[in-house]
Amino acid sequence: MTHTSERLILLSDAEYALRLERLQQAMAPGADGMLVTDNANLYWLTGRVFAGYAYVPAQGAALYGLRRCVHLEGPGVAAERKIEDFAARVAAECPAAGRLALEMDAASYAAVERARLAFAAQWPDVQAVSATGALRAVRAVKTPVQLDMMRLSGVRHEAVYRRIPRLYRPGMSDIELQVEIERLSRLEGCLGQFRVAGGEMELFMGSILTGDNADAPSPYDFAMGGAGMDPSLPVGADGSVIRPGTTVMVDMNGDFTGYMTDMTRTFCLGAIAPEAERAHEVSRDICRRLAETGRPGVQARDMYETAIAMAREAGLEQYFMGHRQHAGFVGHGLGIEINEAPVIAPRSRDVLREGMCIALEPKFVIPGTGAVGIENTYVVRSEGPMECITGAPEEIIDLEK
Amino acid sequence: MTHTSERLILLSDAEYALRLERLQQAMAPGADGMLVTDNANLYWLTGRVFAGYAYVPAQGAALYGLRRCVHLEGPGVAAERKIEDFAARVAAECPAAGRLALEMDAASYAAVERARLAFAAQWPDVQAVSATGALRAVRAVKTPVQLDMMRLSGVRHEAVYRRIPRLYRPGMSDIELQVEIERLSRLEGCLGQFRVAGGEMELFMGSILTGDNADAPSPYDFAMGGAGMDPSLPVGADGSVIRPGTTVMVDMNGDFTGYMTDMTRTFCLGAIAPEAERAHEVSRDICRRLAETGRPGVQARDMYETAIAMAREAGLEQYFMGHRQHAGFVGHGLGIEINEAPVIAPRSRDVLREGMCIALEPKFVIPGTGAVGIENTYVVRSEGPMECITGAPEEIIDLEK
Numbered sequence: 001m002t003h004t005s006e007r008l009i010l011l012s013d014a015e016y017a018l019r020l021e022r023l024q025q026a027m028a029p030g031a032d033g034m035l036v037t038d039n040a041n042l043y044w045l046t047g048r049v050f051a052g053y054a055y056v057p058a059q060g061a062a063l064y065g066l067r068r069c070v071h072l073e074g075p076g077v078a079a080e081r082k083i084e085d086f087a088a089r090v091a092a093e094c095p096a097a098g099r100l101a102l103e104m105d106a107a108s109y110a111a112v113e114r115a116r117l118a119f120a121a122q123w124p125d126v127q128a129v130s131a132t133g134a135l136r137a138v139r140a141v142k143t144p145v146q147l148d149m150m151r152l153s154g155v156r157h158e159a160v161y162r163r164i165p166r167l168y169r170p171g172m173s174d175i176e177l178q179v180e181i182e183r184l185s186r187l188e189g190c191l192g193q194f195r196v197a198g199g200e201m202e203l204f205m206g207s208i209l210t211g212d213n214a215d216a217p218s219p220y221d222f223a224m225g226g227a228g229m230d231p232s233l234p235v236g237a238d239g240s241v242i243r244p245g246t247t248v249m250v251d252m253n254g255d256f257t258g259y260m261t262d263m264t265r266t267f268c269l270g271a272i273a274p275e276a277e278r279a280h281e282v283s284r285d286i287c288r289r290l291a292e293t294g295r296p297g298v299q300a301r302d303m304y305e306t307a308i309a310m311a312r313e314a315g316l317e318q319y320f321m322g323h324r325q326h327a328g329f330v331g332h333g334l335g336i337e338i339n340e341a342p343v344i345a346p347r348s349r350d351v352l353r354e355g356m357c358i359a360l361e362p363k364f365v366i367p368g369t370g371a372v373g374i375e376n377t378y379v380v381r382s383e384g385p386m387e388c389i390t391g392a393p394e395e396i397i398d399l400e401k
Numbered sequence: 402m403t404h405t406s407e408r409l410i411l412l413s414d415a416e417y418a419l420r421l422e423r424l425q426q427a428m429a430p431g432a433d434g435m436l437v438t439d440n441a442n443l444y445w446l447t448g449r450v451f452a453g454y455a456y457v458p459a460q461g462a463a464l465y466g467l468r469r470c471v472h473l474e475g476p477g478v479a480a481e482r483k484i485e486d487f488a489a490r491v492a493a494e495c496p497a498a499g500r501l502a503l504e505m506d507a508a509s510y511a512a513v514e515r516a517r518l519a520f521a522a523q524w525p526d527v528q529a530v531s532a533t534g535a536l537r538a539v540r541a542v543k544t545p546v547q548l549d550m551m552r553l554s555g556v557r558h559e560a561v562y563r564r565i566p567r568l569y570r571p572g573m574s575d576i577e578l579q580v581e582i583e584r585l586s587r588l589e590g591c592l593g594q595f596r597v598a599g600g601e602m603e604l605f606m607g608s609i610l611t612g613d614n615a616d617a618p619s620p621y622d623f624a625m626g627g628a629g630m631d632p633s634l635p636v637g638a639d640g641s642v643i644r645p646g647t648t649v650m651v652d653m654n655g656d657f658t659g660y661m662t663d664m665t666r667t668f669c670l671g672a673i674a675p676e677a678e679r680a681h682e683v684s685r686d687i688c689r690r691l692a693e694t695g696r697p698g699v700q701a702r703d704m705y706e707t708a709i710a711m712a713r714e715a716g717l718e719q720y721f722m723g724h725r726q727h728a729g730f731v732g733h734g735l736g737i738e739i740n741e742a743p744v745i746a747p748r749s750r751d752v753l754r755e756g757m758c759i760a761l762e763p764k765f766v767i768p769g770t771g772a773v774g775i776e777n778t779y780v781v782r783s784e785g786p787m788e789c790i791t792g793a794p795e796e797i798i799d800l801e802k
Contacts, residue, residue, distance in 0.1 A: 010632050039603060048632035051601065051620035068726070069620050104510040108600065109503070110531070112510035130511070179587040186580040192605035193634050199509065199600065200452065202440060204593035219452035219470050231411050231449035232659030232737070233594050258633030325469070336633070 008064055008072040010047030015145050019045060022141070024058055026134040033057045033090075033097035034131050035115055038106040040195055040336045043258060044139055053083060055090045057097070063090055084118045091122035101131035106197065140333050140341035141355040142259075147379055149259040150335065150357055154377060154389035157254040157261045160185045161392035164250060164267065168399040174237035174248065175229060178208040181252055191255045195337040206252030207236035211243060214371035217325040223361050224249065224371055225325060244270040247370035248399065249363070254377070254390075259335050262359035263390035264375030267399050275316075276372050279364040280396050282314045283373030286330070286362040291376075294358070295384030300342045300350040304330055307344075307362050316364055323365040331360040334377065356380040357389075372396065409465055409473040411448030416546050420446060421463060423542070427535040429459045434491075434498035435532050436516055439507040441596055441737045444659060445540055454484060456491045458498070464491055485519045492523030502532035507598065541734050541742035542756040543660075548780055550660040551736065551758055555778060555790035558655040558662045561586045562793035565651060565668065569800040575638035575649065576630060579609040582653055592656045596738040607653030608637035612644060615772035618726040624762050625650065625772055626726060645671040648771035649800065650764070655778075655791075660736050663760035664791035665776030668800050676717075677773050680765035681797050683715045684774030687731070687763040692777075695759070696785030701743045701751040705731055708745075708763050717765055724766040732761040735778065757781040758790075773797065 009016050023045070027034050036042055036054040043049050045056070051068040063076040065086035070079040076093075080086040100119055102112050116128045142150065160181065167180040182205050186192060194203055201220045209226045218225035218235040227238040242248055247268045254261035266280060286307045294303065307330045311320040321327040331344030335357055342350030342358065352358075361375035374394050378386035410417050424446070428435050437443055437455040444450050446457070452469040464477040466487035471480040477494075481487040501520055503513050517529045543551065561582065568581040583606050587593060595604055602621045610627045619626035619636040628639040643649055648669045655662035667681060687708045695704065708731045712721040722728040732745030736758055743751030743759065753759075762776035775795050779787035 039601065043633050049603070049620060049635055051622075068622070069618050071618060102510070104514075105512075106600075107510060109505040109508060109510045109513035110533070111506075113505075132511070176588070179584055182587065183580055183584045186583065187577070189630075191631055191634050193603060200440065202450070202594060217470050217472060219450060221452075221469070229590075230592055230659055232444050233592050234450055258631055 005071050005073045008046060008048070008050065008074040008077050015143065018143055020056065020062060022138050023056055023134065026138040027056070027101055027131070028058045030134065031058065031097070031099045031101035031129050031131070033094065034101035034134070036103065037111065037115070038103050040197070041103065041106065041135055044336055053086050055086070055094065057094050060094070063093060065089070083115050084121070087118040087122050096123040097126060099127050099129045101134065102128050103132070103135070104130040105132040136341045139335060141353050142335060142357055143355070146259060146335065147355065147357070149257040150261060150377070150379070151389050153254050153256040153259055154261040154391070156188050156190070156256040157263050157390060158392045160188050160190070160252070161250070161263060161265055164265070165397055165399055170400070171241065173239050173241050174208045174210045174213070175239050177242065177248065178206070178237050181208070181250065185252060189256050190253055191258070192253060193255055194253050197337045197339050201339070202233060203235055204233065209236065209249045209371050210240050211246040211370045212367065213238045213240050214249060214365045215322070215324045215367065223321060223327045223329070223363055224251070224365070225322065242269055242399070245272055245369065247272060247276060247372055247396070249371035251375065260338065261377040261390050262334055262338065262361070262375055263377060263392065264361055264363070264373065265392055265394070266372050266374065266396045268396050269399055272396070273366060273369045276366040276369040277396065278314070279316050279319060279366060280372040282311060282316060283362045283364060284394055286310050287360050287374060287376055290360055291378055291386045291388060293384070294352060294378065294380060294386040296352055296354045296380060296382060298352040300344045300348040300352065301346055303344050304346050304348070311362070319364040319366055321363060323367060330362050331358050333357060334359050352380050354380055354382045358386070406472050406474045409447060409449070409451065409475040409478050416544065419544055421457065423539050424457055424535065425459055427539040428457070428502055428532070431535065432459065432498070432500045432502035432530050432532070434458045434495065435502035435535070437504065438512065439504050441598070442504065442507065442536055445737055454487050456487070456495065458495050461495070464494060466490070484516050485522070488519035488523050497524040498527060500528050500530045502535065503529050504533070504536070505531040506533040537742045540736060542754050543736060543758055544756070547660055547736065548756065550658040551662060551778070551780070552790050554655050554657040554660055555662040555792070557589050557591070557657040558664050558791055559793045561589050561591070561653070562651070562664060562666055565666070566798055566800055571801070572642065574640050574642050575609045575611045575614070576640050578643065578649065579607070579638050582609070582651065586653060590657050591654055592659070593654060594656055595654050598738045598740050602740070603634060604636055605634065610637065610650045610772050611641050612647040612771045613768065614639045614641050615650060615766045616723070616725045616768065624722060624728045624730070624764055625652070625766070626723065643670055643800070646673055646770065648673060648677065648773055648797070650772035652776065661739065662778040662791050663735055663739065663762070663776055664778060664793065665762055665764070665774065666793055666795070667773050667775065667797045669797050670800055673797070674767060674770045677767040677770040678797065679715070680717050680720060680767060681773040683712060683717060684763045684765060685795055687711050688761050688775060688777055691761055692779055692787045692789060694785070695753060695779065695781060695787040697753055697755045697781060697783060699753040701745045701749040701753065702747055704745050705747050705749065712763070720765040720767055722764060724768060731763050732759050734758060735760050753781050755781055755783045759787070
């Protein structure tokens with residue numbers, strides 16, 4: 001067996017240069033250099049997850065330290081098991097940073113503090129600042145290469161959703177249907193990994209909600225709840241048998257490429273309450289309206305106001321984004337993680353920019369019937385309207401037909 | 402629909418009192434109070450994951466603040482969306498803590514710093530200390546109730562593994578076999594969630610390694626590597642077809658109860674190299690020896706030395722715990738998370754205590770054949786030997802027989 005080395009940077013030279021430049025532009029007003037250690041951030045920067053550190057100066061080439069995987073190579077790459085050793089090389093090769101940006105929201109207190117001390121040992125006057133704002137801004141706007149990865153996830157995601165009716169068998173419970181969708185997704189290439197920034201939200205592969213379980217409160221900040229199968233993971237399917245006259249809302253993992261799409265579709269068993277049918281169409285109308293009007297410069301909070309006004313106008317506000325417990329948003333940015341910028345919420349200060357990817361999920365919970373509505377992932381284009389990249393049929397599909 | 406409240410503490414009164422007492426004993430030498438916010442730690446303390454905070458004073462009752470899920474109730478429970486509000490109530494009801502333990506390894510820098518400031522606003526002289534040591538120590542030793550949850554995971558885990566040969570079809574790739582095992586696991590009740598402390602390690606449901614992919618280095622600190630299906634998740638199965646003369650090592654998720662077991666078994670296709678057969682038996686011998694001698698007071702590092710000495714004596718040291726890249730441990734504690742204390746490694750200072758749960762995984766990678774060996778989860782008992790709670794057959798099973 002030959003053990004050849006591999007290039008650490010998996011992106012093309014042009015793509016890598018573009019991402020580095022965008023990050024440097026975003027950080028420069030507040031920092032002279034940034035330490036990157038989080039898996040999602042390293043993947044964004046290099047095209048691969050590896051165990052180590054990147055130092056990105058406000059100008060010039062980045063340096064990389066490897067804690068493991070010493071077969072990776074490239075300019076500025078060296079093996080350094082300890083952050084202290086990496087900091088020493090950074091200090092030897094880069095000008096001292098007065099303000100050093102650290103991943104204060106993505107890394108643990110202990111890890112940030114250790115990194116801060118490692119750099120302070122080299123640069124006594126260094127001030128630690130947060131890298132969160134710059135990383136959040138730069139990751140929200142996808143490059144053309146990243147958009148193609150999002151679109152590819154959307155194509156595969158759609159292929160799975162189109163086959164969901166064939167997976168249903170009479171008498172199935174929500175979790176049984178979910179397991180069959182999981183299997184199909186995995187065979188279609190879904191990586192399964194569901195990355196969430198912040199460490200508070202947990203979900204395995206996605207959520208299937210049928211009947212009144214859609215109204216069960218969950219501790220996680222997802223749009224919909226569900227009691228879940230166990231108090232260690234109280235979200236989503238709870239083992240309810242899918243019953244006539246109720247809906248089944250399917251919101252399953254779209255990570256087929258490292259960049260994930262988010263898509264929800266609603267199914268039913270036999271006829272459902274007319275109000276539920278109507279609410280579903282209102283959800284589709286809200287998505288259409290927001291997609292038509294979404295373009296660079298639009299305020300995220302205005303999109304939220306439009307959505308809730310449409311729900312109110314339809315007389316459905318009490319069911320909008322939940323009934324017993326309401327979610328405080330109708331959409332969110334996504335890509336490597338499910339909760340990127342922008343947030344489509346009442347007090348959001350985010351503004352749409354070309355290349356952003358946004359999942360819109362104006363959903364309703366109708367007591368006695370279940371959850372209805374759709375979710376699509378959209379790309380913000382220069383002139384609008386937004387491009388939908390999750391194309392499965394939007395109608396409520398009867399699983400028994 | 403009636404919306405009744407639910408008790409926040411899901412444990413029996415006796416079990417809750419036992420856990421609280423153990424935590425208070427563990428923290429008291431270093432802290433006067435502890436703030437708990439991490440999902441895994443909250444689950445350990447209360448028996449459920451919820452969105453909020455717990456304050457555990459060194460003596461007396463704990464207080465709970467709910468960020469969501471305000472239907473939960475109990476003594477000391479109130480709705481407080483902000484940590485600042487929770488800190489104010491804690492200060493009003495508890496004596497001032499001179500040393501406040503915060504989750505410096507489990508929570509982000511920003512979250513810890515915000516909590517620190519919230520409490521400093523109430524208690525100007527408060528010193529923040531790390532909660533990591535006390536939580537790590539107390540979570541390592543399972544209560545009888547927790548041991549029963551571990552055993553139940555083991556029983557279900559074993560039921561899945563016994564049926565693996567029936568899932569194999571000629572021509573299958575590693576990932577295709579993995580998907581069928583995932584489906585079976587989920588139908589058997591596996592929750593899927595794979596909790597890892599520290600945020601650096603990622604894995605979806607588990608790992609299947611066949612042939613030389615077992616020797617592909619991975620950035621994650623698992624015992625075995627594997628190239629994975631995508632550079633965003635470079636670990637485990639890489640899509641290799643399972644070929645005659647090679648092994649298939651199965652190390653799949655055992656989280657059936659919120660407390661997970663870890664178990665590895667080796668399968669093969671037709672005859673494999675005698676050296677691989679021999680290494681597999683050495684792995685079983687190492688597990689037997691360590692299980693026989695493992696009891697309270699034994700040093701973790703001595704267990705590691707025993708294991709590596711046995712591998713050396715068999716002339717297999719170069720293949721032990723990997724070949725191209727070696728893992729630096731042969732076992733680890735586990736429970737709610739896969740990487741709890743103790744660590745069975747050369748420089749570990751951990752000492753075995755009654756009630757600890759330990760996964761032992763002395764594995765070998767034989768070039769040209771693949772990975773061999775087993776992994777079992779054991780409970781440390783007062784008089785020894787350790788109790789094995791993952792009982793699937795340990796022999797290498799030929800998938801074609």
